[in-house]
Amino acid sequence: MNKERNSNGMSRRQFLQTSAEFAASAMFLSLGSAQSFAAPNTSTRENSIPLVTLNNALQMPRLGLGTMTLNGDVGERCVADAISMGYRLIDTAMIYGNEASVGAGIKQSGIKREELFITSKLWKADMGYEQAKKGFQTSINKLGTDYLDLYLIHRPAGDVKGSWKAMEELYHEGRIKAIGVSNFEPAQLDDLIANGGVKPAIHQIETHAFFQEGKSLEYLKQHGVQMEAWAPFAEGRHGLFTNATLATIGKKYNKTIAQVSLRWHYQRGIIAIPRSSQKAHIAENLNIFDFSLEGSDMASISTLDLNTTQFPEWS
Ligand SMILES: NC(=O)c1ccc[n+]([C@@H]2O[C@H](COP(=O)([O-])OP(=O)(O)OC[C@H]3O[C@@H](n4cnc5c(N)ncnc54)[C@H](OP(=O)(O)O)[C@@H]3O)[C@@H](O)[C@H]2O)c1
Numbered sequence: 007m008n009k010e011r012n013s014n015g016m017s018r019r020q021f022l023q024t025s026a027e028f029a030a031s032a033m034f035l036s037l038g039s040a041q042s043f044a045a046p047n048t049s050t051r052e053n054s055i056p057l058v059t060l061n062n063a064l065q066m067p068r069l070g071l072g073t074m075t076l077n078g079d080v081g082e083r084c085v086a087d088a089i090s091m092g093y094r095l096i097d098t099a100m101i102y103g104n105e106a107s108v109g110a111g112i113k114q115s116g117i118k119r120e121e122l123f124i125t126s127k128l129w130k131a132d133m134g135y136e137q138a139k140k141g142f143q144t145s146i147n148k149l150g151t152d153y154l155d156l157y158l159i160h161r162p163a164g165d166v167k168g169s170w171k172a173m174e175e176l177y178h179e180g181r182i183k184a185i186g187v188s189n190f191e192p193a194q195l196d197d198l199i200a201n202g203g204v205k206p207a208i209h210q211i212e213t214h215a216f217f218q219e220g221k222s223l224e225y226l227k228q229h230g231v232q233m234e235a236w237a238p239f240a241e242g243r244h245g246l247f248t249n250a251t252l253a254t255i256g257k258k259y260n261k262t263i264a265q266v267s268l269r270w271h272y273q274r275g276i277i278a279i280p281r282s283s284q285k286a287h288i289a290e291n292l293n294i295f296d297f298s299l300e301g302s303d304m305a306s307i308s309t310l311d312l313n314t315t316q317f318p319e320w321s
Contacts, residue, residue, distance in 0.1 A: 054295065055092060058277065060207040061230040064184045066156070067123055068272060070095025071288065072236070072281030077104045080283055085111025088288050089122070097279040098149070099127035099160055100141060105148035113150060124149060125156040125279075127188060128173070133164030138172035142182070157182045158210055162194045167201065174204045184208065188236070192225060199229060208232050213276060214240040215252065215267060218311040223274065235271050238278040239264060243316040251306050259297045262290060269294045270307050 057065040071088040073081055073096065081104040085096055089112065098108045105126060112122060126149065132141030146154060157176070159169055173185045186208030187195065199205055209226055213219045213235035226233045240246045252263040261269070264280070268291055271278040280291045299307075315321055 055094060055292070056272075056295070058232060058275075060184055060232055061205055062184055062207055064155070064207065066184070066208075066232070066277065067093075067095040068277050069093070069268065069292065069294070070097055070123070070125075070277070070279045072238075072279040073098045073104055073108055074102050074281055076107070076281065076283055077102070078107055081107030082111040082114060084283055084285075084288065086114040087285050089115035089117050091289055091292055093288070093292065094121060095123040095125070095277075095279065097125045099129065099158075100132065100145050101127070101129045101160065105145055106150075109148060109150035119151060123155040124151060125158065126154055127158045127160035128169060129160050130163040133159075133166065133169045135165070135168035135172045138169040139176070142172070142176055146181075153181050153183065155183045156186060156208060157184075158186045158188045158208065159190075160188050162187070162190045166194070166198065170198060170204075177204055186210065186231075192222070195229075195231070205229075206231050208234050208277075210234040210236055212237050212315055212317060213271070214238055214316070215246060215249070215270070215307055215310045216240055216244050216312045216316055217314060218308065220308075220311070223276065227275075232277065233275070234277040234279065236279065237317065238271055238280050239267055240316045244312070249310065251310055255299065255303045255306065258303070259299075261294075261297060264291055265294050266299070266303075266307075269297065269299055270304065273299055273304060 055067045055069050058068050059065055071085065071093045073085065076084050085108050096108060096112070098105050126145045128138055128141050132138055142157060146152060157173055159166060173182065176182045177185050184207040185204060186206040187198065188210040190209060195206065195209065209231050211219060211222060211233065213233070214237055217240070223233055246252070246267070247263050249263060252266050256263050256266045264287070268278050268280060272294060282288045282291060
């Protein structure tokens, strides 16, 4: 319990060594000034987001803000609020139609670009070598940046190899710091790893208590690809926010179901990008680094797995 709180003053390496639950190498977010990470009435340490080192040595925050459906002024406000609280990883995509709002929120935050970790995604309609380059350029123009930290193939459709080649070139030019995929089947990922020059750094897939993707997690670990969870709350489907098992565990630690869920992802070594339109929820979702779920709690949550998507409409 309370490893981070008790580790005040520890070096990053000491912290890493004492945090046995970390599945991947991690360290506290060290980008930017300490002041910029302090949320009101809380210490900097409580709101520091640990980093994971990707297979190309890039460091990525292990918790971020998802932005799907956060459009217009709402998107701008949520991104600015999240960054002011200490979030540094922001996940968007061309198809969300909110890259300009995300960019405006980033600008409003006043935080330097290099302190942030911005992800966007190449949509199906932009697959192929030429289109992927154009798609990337359109995304960064809307975001108001000249590079992305992470660019993902959103779905394995159309000309994956041509798109990957374009992304590899942008990566080698330093215009994307890491490239990866989303929603790939294992065979499609195998194919990319076998034929591509740059190994995907990230695989972003649906993962939550009701679809735990344990086999994918093992597979990705074996291949040195970091797993990232989309819909870490299953968007509340299947009654996640009223689930009795998660509620009971939450009571034990004085944490909410959302916080238990995010801590569970974190202890599995999975990056999570919860989305919220509410400032209080955005703050709540950040407050997961001052407690640890015991092994028995992790085991209880593992029994919730239905081993099936909660988003059949997207399959
Ligand atoms: N690669 C892909 O194909 C793909 C697919 C889907 C999503 N994504 C990414 O993953 C992100 C997250 O997934 P998602 O947006 O689908 O769903 P999600 O994060 O699982 O759930 C979002 C829902 O949870 C609620 N919520 C958030 N925090 C809460 C809290 N503390 N207490 C109670 N309710 C809370 C939100 O409502 P409030 O707004 O009221 O807080 C919202 O209705 C997306 O935004 C997007 O960036 C990627």
